[in-house]
Amino acid sequence: MKSLRNHFSLILALFAVLLSIQVFNIIERTIAAYEKNLQDNYSIVIVSKTALDLKFLKRSDTIIADITEISPAKVLEKVKKDFKQKNLDQIRSSLPKFYTMKLTKYPSSFELSDLERSLRKISSITKIEDFSKSHDSVHKLLTLFKSVISFLGFIIVAVTALLILKEMRLWQFQHQERMNIMALFGAPIWLRSAVLFRLAIVDAILASILVLVTFFIIDKNGTIETELDLLNINITLFNYVNDFFFLLGVSLATSIILATFIVLGHKEEV
């Protein structure tokens, strides 16, 4: 009965670690999806006296993904009837070129000012509109969110790691006597610690399965996904193959490392 309770608390501690890792994963995914949304809708408008070459621009800053010329045809169409064709040609040739510029990622404010500086070096560019005011507030909020979450995640992992270590020390105490007796009859170290490792592995697997079941229930319930949908964010909360095996790996590694510590820390009593 006592050993069952021990089992249970180790599983619970591992479960807490795995759950916080997965929650962290989900938040990373949400932020990434949100940044992607922003990036898709984000572009810079630049005005240049002469035509711009994408290859040349890319050399000045690698964050630049693409530029598209905004055709002046529509503007000209409107004023067509007021001008003669000859004058129209003249206007067309003297008109500066407008471009929208797409970036490879959603830029930080530093990256944005860097980009602006390199663009200003190009003499033909006369105007840059980067919408930096609205950009900044959204992005700052995101980064703040991210750091708060990282901090919380760190605390959760630290606390549960201490919890697991304490649990394992209890285990060590519990298994010490048997391991000691086995050693006195010449059992090699792997045989002495076999029970410990078996328990560690079983508990790690059970904890991972518990996380899987938890997310299955969350998925079935669907409220979180609906809320994310409202923000126009489509992410998988839990990938039943990749995420499961990743968490299983983390869980196994954690418990096996801790069990190894116990085995190595074991000293024969005199």
Added chain:
Amino acid sequence: MDKVIVAKDLTLAYNEDEVIIKEASFSVDSGSFVFITGASGSGKSTLLKSLYGALDSKSGSLIVGGVELDKISSKKLDFLRRHIGIVFQDYKLVKEWTIEKNVMLPLIISGYAKDVSGMQVQKLLSHVKLNHQAGKYPLELSGGEQQRVAMARALAHNPILILADEPTGNLDDYSSQVIWNLLEGANNQLKTTIVVVTHHIPESLTIKYKHYHIEYGVVYEVS
């Protein structure tokens, strides 16, 4: 004759200021029967501990089964211990295992097949008159019964050396006789070397034996 144990100027201590065994020199012939006596606290269990490599010597040398214990690697020590059967003064049974599994321990460690070790365990438990208790746990047994389980375990793997620390300490005359008969039998039939710590050397014994006594840290032979 081959020697299973050779001690030369062996000094044992748990800490610097208190020597338990002082420069003891003795040897145990292969296939012989040896008794160790001495007052309580004289260092009998301490001497046995050094013989199964659980206590390093402070000085001098100790050779068991042909290996110098001072320099032994943990792997070699494991190997050596697989050929020794120990009856501890405090029994050292595994609480969470049944009597049957406890007796089976040396056989599990040596990698015997399940059916072979199962039969061996049944035989030994009936020798110590405990076959009806096989499924019980150590704490469900009396002290004397636990002691007999420890005896059965020490014999299970037919060791070449048995170290027994007061194996009849908790037993009535009848059960004590059962233990002495078992040890004598192993010594007679399997040529097992036997070292027994005891307060009373049984009078019933028919075989020749050596007798060491410990007093004030000195180990000497009584003839």
